Amino acid sequence: MLIIKGFEVGPIAANCYIIGCEETRDAAVVDPGADAPRIMQWLKKLNLNCKYIILTHGHIDHIGAVGGVCEQTGAQVLIHTKDADMLTNPNSNLSWMTGAKMKVKAADRLLEQGDKIQVGKLAVEVIHTPGHTQGGITLKVENNLITGDTLFAGSIGRSDFPGGNYVQLIGSIKTKLMTFPPATSVFPGHGPMTTIGDEARYNPFMRM
Numbered sequence: 001m002l003i004i005k006g007f008e009v010g011p012i013a014a015n016c017y018i019i020g021c022e023e024t025r026d027a028a029v030v031d032p033g034a035d036a037p038r039i040m041q042w043l044k045k046l047n048l049n050c051k052y053i054i055l056t057h058g059h060i061d062h063i064g065a066v067g068g069v070c071e072q073t074g075a076q077v078l079i080h081t082k083d084a085d086m087l088t089n090p091n092s093n094l095s096w097m098t099g100a101k102m103k104v105k106a107a108d109r110l111l112e113q114g115d116k117i118q119v120g121k122l123a124v125e126v127i128h129t130p131g132h133t134q135g136g137i138t139l140k141v142e143n144n145l146i147t148g149d150t151l152f153a154g155s156i157g158r159s160d161f162p163g164g165n166y167v168q169l170i171g172s173i174k175t176k177l178m179t180f181p182p183a184t185s186v187f188p189g190h191g192p193m194t195t196i197g198d199e200a201r202y203n204p205f206m207r208m
Helices: 036-045 066-073 081-087 166-177 196-202
Strands: 002-009 014-021 026-030 049-054 076-080 109-111 116-119 122-128 137-141 144-148 185-188
Touching: 002 036, 014 036, 014 116, 014 122, 014 185, 026 036, 026 116, 036 066, 049 066, 049 116, 076 081, 081 109, 122 166
Parallel strands: 026 049, 049 076, 076 109, 144 185
Antiparallel strands: 002 014, 014 026, 116 122, 122 137, 137 144
16 A cells, blocks of 8 residues: 655755555655656656655755656645745755755645644654754654654764754654664665664664
8 A cells, every 4th residue: 555665866865755655646755855857757657646745854955856846746845844944045954055045945834743644545644853953854654764864774864964953863763763663664864774673773873
């Protein structure tokens, strides 16, 4: 019933994910960081209709193709309340560092801890995991977590950007993500997928 397709986009190789309901063919695109044509090609190949663009946080490498995907699908843009200004503020989304000064479409819906997003017959749960940004979220769908730049395979997200907080980031991971069963799949914002069990055992930051 659940379709998850991940692929790298953009020069920083951010992971974009497509979540789809096999029965209804409704879908959400998570973190369209760049290359809207490629994202659209995958939606077509999977025969899915994008209803939502869900952003795990508001940095440039995760929002760069919001406009392109939105224009072609009419999808609603969803982001946590505390990252909402990053969509329209180049200083907050770090695009000023590239000289791009990017602004994208403002959010259609602001998310909070515990919110549910209905994608066809799939319920996508919002887990607020601040630390990389103040509005960083993890998405839970069935026994899978899409963690954005909170948790990586063998590492964690940066906390030295504006709005970042190392203590908060570690707290989000240990108190909210590491409570899931070891077999839970983790789809991070960069790099390969992993599991909660592997990160509990091998991630050096979990032993600090």
